[in-house]
Amino acid sequence: MTALDLRDRAAPPSAAPASSRPGPAALLLRAAAALSRGLFIAVPVMLVSTFITFMLGGLTEQDPASVVLGDSATPADVQRMREAFGLDRPLLLRYVTWLWNALHGDLGASWFTKIPVAQSIAERLPVSLSVAAGALLIAVVLGGVFGTLAAVRQGGLLDRTVTVVTSVLATVPGFVAAVALITVFALIVPVLPAGGWAPPSAGLGTWASFLLLPSLALSLDAAADVARQLRTGLAGTLHENYIVGARMRGLPGRRVVLVHALRNGAGPAVAVLGMHVPRLIGGAVITETVFALPGIGELTKSAALSGDVPVVQGALLVTIAVVLVSSAIVNVLLVKLRPAARREL
């Protein structure tokens, strides 16, 4: 192959292109700025939602006396307990005190067990987060693979199957999915445990075996949405001229789809995934119940059912905070990934 003759122009080019785009350090700074902006906007939202949460405790007829002493509580007991817990002070004052303490890591103590709420949450948060992370991963993989395949083979059997399956999955309640998975993988074909939890310290394999089914159950809804949005987005992109252009240059099909088409067609799918992140964190209570996982959702539910107000308030606060932070992160990532948004950077 003969090399291309270079024209002798006035100014020969330099060896490597001088960068007129910001370097990695500047990009990181920009991302951090966007993140802080997102978090800042979340402050009023945080205030409103935490206030509603706190009001819940204020509205309830539950009081520490009956929770702790049960039916044998006399009115005098009730009054005494209320004073002891500071419940006779005005609502707004209690809210501010509570919030202030919370920012310092003090979420009060359970009316029942006297265990500090923050401690219970700290024990249980990793469980919920690992299930949520697992679900996110599975949703990305399943949704990504099937969405891409369905788009590439538009109109084919796989495409139609994916459409039907994702529509059906949208009608399945969470507990049905969980129960179905247990029935199949723990009863009929007993390969995985039907519930319970082991921390990673007990061995990664064991930890994974307890994590798999709950994550899968939690992920199905998100996976279906991602698959559907990806299929639609990609299907449109694959008809664009620049895909023809890429093929014209002789690039192999896989590369064309994965690098060129996905980059531009994955926008809606990523957006919808972002919308599911709060639900993965905040909505896992069913999964935790069915699989008997010691997570924060299960904690909140038990506390609510037994009337243990501080635990409910504290757990909800932490959940809201985690949801808001993860939403902010997802939004920043979204902006970075969306090519149209890039032009505004």
Added chain:
Amino acid sequence: MKAITDALRTRAGAVAAIVLAAVLVLAVTGPFLAPYDALKNSADILQPPSAQHWFGTDYLGRDVLSRVLAGAPASVFTAFEAVAIGLVIGVVPGITSVYLGRAYEWITLRIMDGLIALPFLIFAIAVAALLGNAVHQAMVAVGILLAPSFYRITRAAALSHAGAQYVTAAQLFGASTWRVLRTHVWPKIVPTLVVTTANATASALLIVSSLTFLGIGVVPPEPTWGGIVAGDLGYLAQRPYGPVFPSLFIMATVGALNLLADAIRDAGGDRGRARTLMRGARRVRLT
């Protein structure tokens, strides 16, 4: 209205409407159609489906078909109740936020943002449990949490039509805000609202069944679809197909509602990626 009738003419819309009509009939007449008393225990426990017991019997010997039919009103109407509450709480601020001044708009926006930030299911559980474990409290909680979707949709619709020239013309003619709202803006919002309501009802049904599964909002031993599944859990080994029956009813209803919503939306001419994305936002779904 035209969009709805158009949708009913499509195959998908017709199928959805028929299924929903069947579910409604069941919801009203279910307890009367039940062949056996849903609460009556018997000695024939954990029987598979047979000619006498189409869905078999549960761990207390109760006929499952009867329980599912008896549970229909509780499951279906409570979902309606929640949606109705959400609709009122969401639509009124949604439309009025466009017309009643900046401060009002800002306040409603922040409140709705705060509600959206609440982790849905766990919050519904907390509210229902703490405020007295009864059905109506639970439905109020669900309704409040559904309200932001209604708010956003009606607000978006009202915003897009508020600037329309015929509205300005009407105002120039001296029509009061109320009249403008009622005559011009409201009819344009109705189709979108119907779609959102259908989707919201589907979500509400899913949430209600999840709540009843957890034992919240139930009055035992009245059966509910979610509650039946919960009861079956302990006997999964003997009767692994048990949860299928009530689940199918839930899924069929939810599927029909979503199908109907899609049919109406497509018949209304709403196209485009933005709408598809909004659909995901309207369906407040959780586990």
Added chain:
Amino acid sequence: MSASPDFATAVRPSAGDGAGREPLLSVRGLRVSVADGTEVVHGVDLGVPRGSAAGLVGESGSGKTLTCRAVLGLLPAGVQVTGGQIAFDGAELTALPDAERARLRGTGIAAVFQDPASYLNPSITVGEQLAEVLRVKVGLGRRAARERAVELLHAMGLRRPEHVYTQYPFELSGGMLQRVLLAMAISADPELLIADEATTALDVTVQAEVLELLSELRRDRGLTLIVVSHDLAVVAQTCDTVHVFRDGAVVESGPTRRVLRAPRHPYTRQLIDAHERFGIDRVREQRRSPR
């Protein structure tokens, strides 16, 4: 459906034209049909000798672009080759598996089309897309690909090639983008370059520059060219032979100068007449002798 009446009277170059060697590209009896069965290309014959420049002229819809797409193997969905042969460098293309044809693209046959911006990925810089081709088709490493990409951009006549490397497609003009696409097209050293209405969407001055660039590439590299245009002037300027398309068939072929000076087919005559009537030479004449 109706067979073009001109097809029967199509005029072909006599056996004496062209070198005695095997042509680089030889299309024989090519037929292309769309999804519902309608035939849109009715038996096209085309021979392109190595190192020559062949022009395809005709109105929109005459089948010139579809013929090129068939050669490339990139027909739109539902459109298929339903007859004939396409031989490139001795190999029969229609008999090759898809992967082989994909391999040939870029290294054997390359193309640039109209509207260069739409053929580039809007969210990747043009330099990266060029470097990508160099990495995948030529096998260069990252750094080498980047350097070579800048060299190529410079060779295509782009000033400040390092800066252009970092630009996104929407930041460049049509002329610059077409140069970028040309750089991509020749980066893997193809033997045949198809330029399909490559200059149609460009300003006239830029058009002249790009055509000049094509001629240079042909001279310096021995690149074989196929230039497709509805504009006779473009073809007249750059091509040795011209093939006139009409309604999905070739009605006349031959050396450019002969065809333009003494067209044998009525349709060709029409084309030339129209060009002369509305061409710039005519306007200049009219200006010189006011009536």
